[in-house]
Amino acid sequence: MANQELESNMRKSVDATQRTFNTIRTGRANPSLLDRLSVEYYGAETPLKSLATISTPDSQTISIQPFDLSSLSLIEKAIATSDLGFTPNNDGKIIRINVPPLTEERRKDFCKLASKYAEEGKVALRNIRRDAIEKIKRMEKEGEFSKDQSRDEQESVQKLTDKFSNEIEKHLAEKEADILKV
Template identity: 80%
Template structure:
């Protein structure tokens, strides 16, 4: 059944989204959503530079093309991350300040919102699967009992992925709240 693969992809997508939420530590995946206008095209930061974390409070960005350094700096400054890039002419350093209690709570709410979006995506996949099963029953491919059994399997699969998503959310919230 391709439902499990679809649900796995949805869960992985939610996990990648969680990775873009700041915790108290420097993490290169914070910059995953940033794109830079490079020669008239929106280009992901990852494809323009090497991103490293020399220590737990600093992200260093080393552009492949020295001419793009100001464009990268501008894209980071304009992003909603609230980070201030420091350009030394060759690379960009970003100091990750410790999070305030209010900011941590905001990020937990954001993580919850992303988790809810992930659950909605999983439920949509479940609905499509159940609709397909009901159509097969209507077309005579399944008996009523077989249809009910298949629908139960889809529900159990959905429950399993939603509980997995909840675990990821709990882990992320613990990371955010850890001082």
């Protein structure tokens, strides 16, 4: 069994889960909060980060400087209509977003969202595990593996799954601590 390929696929799932965690607000401004945001630009959905420079001048402000000033109002509209709950301030050159501190209720909601993302990541890992184990069983049936080899391979797949699942749990715990920190 191509263990490196399996490990690579599981690593990608963990990394994707980590990137998803980064889109969840904590009490501080962070450019990655806008990672999922896309803007209708010349008739095509374009990721915000390809239209503008996004920075955080301080812990409560996100600054967005568009490369093309004509896209300023489109970016402002995309932020205002998104589910992020931000109100953009446009001064004609730069859009500033004030990131208000989170309420206790909002923090709990974001922890639930982080748990949901972690569970989705673990489901992806389990799907990879299931495919790998089916492949091992098929190889055993075709005579490429003995019963012992098949069992050993399945155990190693399970160990890899557990390792990456624990990694997702660790990232979730860090994210929840980050969200709850005032």
